[in-house]
Amino acid sequence: MKEFNLSSLLNEYDNFTILTHIRPDGDAIGSSLALKAALRQEDKKVTLLCPSSIPAKYSFLPGVEKFKNFFPGEEIGGLAFVLDCSDLDRLDFMKEKMNKFDLVVNIDHHKTNEQFGNVNLVDPTAASTGELIFLLLRDNNFDLNYEISLNLYVAISSDTGSFKFENTTPQTMKIAGSLLEKGVNPAFVSQKLFDEYPLSTILLLRDSLKTLRLNRSGEIAWMSVHEEMLKKSGSKPEELDGFVNYLKNISEVEVGVFFYHTADGGTKIGFRSKTVDVSSIAQTFGGGGHSRAAGCTIYGNPQEVVKKTIDFISKCLIKSH
């Protein structure tokens, strides 16, 4: 692995591309925007790429309209930063062209990270990629202005569930505190990220909750949503984000599982747990993530996929008792 020195890379390269994962969350978006704003301070050319479009709830973020979900026509090259991706598959179709870059810098906090970069700045003790970007920018004496601070605050508060998840550390709070000192308004961000929903989301939640099931012991709860249900409520897939938490938050439930059956025959599965390591469960099915929040995609008959997954989790729970 090459030694990482940001200032020498800034001397070496003028052309930077920042890529982040499919169905981006606040950490992916905020970290990318913050890093771009910092590189722009050095007058670098910076392209922001994400294989999906950016959810409307992030439209208040400065610079968010600059994200592209296609490779631009000009030559791809120079240095690529890949943010918040445990592996290159998270870049979806963008993975194909990663060999066009001279150097790939992988910055991430997922414990399942595959160290795919020429340089890998991977720290699973960080609550978010936003924390890692904050430390990188601070240690390299960038001006953490309001724009950068707001984007980093969104990244950090997003991945910590508004500083509620177990991954929240003293370092997380210290960093968040220093971002507030730059003028970030926590109530405004919290309202935008966690409290406000379009009506379509609430209608979809109503329909999703009707599919709620529990296993016999009551430790596993799941919902099973088909793509047609989204059409009915006029929702986009990203509006499902967070529904899985209603499952995990049931008092007696240990593991919440959200199944989203897409028209292409795939089922996207989200796992949340109170104490069990669900990243190993997700890995069994070819996915990954964190110990309390993970996901995977399985192809096959939707009902069989649900049964297979719930049976497997039941066995894992029996072993852990």
Ligand SMILES: [Mn+2]
């Ligand atoms: Mn993240």
